[in-house]
Each structure stands twice: as structure tokens, then as C-alpha cells.
Ligand SMILES: [Zn+2]
């Protein structure tokens with residue numbers, strides 16, 4: 001399996017990085033984890049065939065994780081001329097959020113029926129679903145009031161015998177350990193180095209829990225300037241836009 005960071009940034013353009021979007025491919029699976037506002041730009045910059053993407057797995061409805069959906073949909077309809085079905089998987093409330101983000105971005109677009117089959121799949125925390133060759137498990141993340149862009153997920157996705165887990169945006173909670181435990185690849189938010197803020201994860205806190213998570217490989221993402229200025233001095237792999245990780 002292969003994961004390429006399309007976007008490894010936060011919501012604020014820190015370091016000039018694009019919003020969260022990871023492209024995961026294997027022998028037969030092809031999916032995105034999150035689709036932040038800049039995702040289509042990032043995918044095109046890297047020459048990725050957007051029509052081959054089968055599923056968008058969404059951790060939460062903030063624009064830096066979900067705001068790329070309208071661009072993805074319109075690009076698929078009018079430029080790539082997609083015919084293959086598309087699945088979007090996210091927390092409960094996905095159909096409402098889908099309509100809201102489409103209408104806000106391109107008024108009228110939520111009423112335009114795409115020429116391909118679109119299926120929206122809502123998941124609950126603790127649920128496991130088999131979706132287009134991927135076993136998806138959702139875990140409760142702690143990223144604020146559910147009305148503020150949630151519910152919030154950490155995700156663990158297993159395909160072709162390999163597992164990739166992603167914390168999403170979250171302060172420390174047991175669900176992050178469950179999601180990442182012994183994962184072949186664990187992509188974790190490290191928003192700050194050691195500063196504690198509500199609803200986000202800092203490296204110091206993550207580090208204290210690493211022994212119980214024990215991922216086979218760890219890559220840090222969603223870093224603010226506080227973290228980006230320390231890159232090169234950290235004993236961990238850090239994401240950057242375009243980085244490819246084989247796992
Ligand atoms: Zn975010």
C-alpha cells in the first residue's frame with residue numbers, strides 16, 4: 001500500500017501547505033482520507049487520476065478536511081467526466097453537510113444530479129463497515145461540540161492486509177490509541193510541540209501515549225508554525241505535501 005500526502009497542512013495555510021488530504025492506493029483500492037478545500041489543486045499538481053478514486057473517507061466537516069468536496073464533485077462532473085460510482089463516507093449528518101457545502105460553494109449544485117452514482121455513507125463511532133475493499137472503523141475523536149463540524153472521527157482503514165490509521169483533529173482521547181494500535185501506518189496530528197490546547201493534539205501528549213499505541217510507522221501531520229520550525233530536529237517522520245509513504 002502507498003499513501004501520498006496531497007495536503008499536510010492545517011486550516012490556516014501554515015508553511016504554505018495544502019489542507020488535509022491523503023491519497024491511498026493498493027493493487028485494487030484507491031481512496032482519499034479527507035478532502036480539504038485545496039485537495040483538487042493538490043491532486044492535479046501531482047497528476048493523479050481523480051476518476052480512479054473510489055471513496056472519500058471524511059473525519060469531520062471542517063473546511064480544511066471536507067471543503068474540497070464541491071470542487072471534487074464539479075470537477076468530476078464537468079471536466080473528468082466521471083462515470084464510475086463515488087462513495088463518500090463520513091460521520092452522521094453527512095447528507096446534510098453535503099448539501100450545505102455544495103450550496104454554499106456553488107449555489108444550485110446540490111440539486112444537480114451527477115452523471116455517476118454517488119452514495120453517501122454515514123458511520124457511527126465504534127462501527128466497522130466494509131466499503132469498496134476497505135474495512136473502515138470509526139473512533140470518537142474530541143474536537144469540539146458536535147454541532148461545530150462534528151461528530152469527529154479518528155479512522156482506521158484496512159485494505160489488502162495493511163492498516164492505516166489517522167487521528168483526524170483531536171485532543172487526546174482513548175479512541176486515538178484504539179485507532180492507531182499496531183497500525184502499519186499511523187498518521188497523527190501534531191499541531192503544537194508541547195502547548196496544550198483544547199481539541200487539538202500536541203507532540204508531547206502524543207509521545208507519552210506512543211508506547212500504548214505502538215504503531216509500526218508514525219508520520220506527523222497538521223502542524224502549525226510552532227511545529228514546522230522544529231522540523232529537522234524531531235526524532236519522527238513528518239509529512240509534507242507530495243510525500244509518499246509505502247507501508
Ligand atoms: Zn484540521
Ligand SMILES: [Zn+2]
Pocket residue numbers: 060062065143169
Ligand atoms: Zn478540524
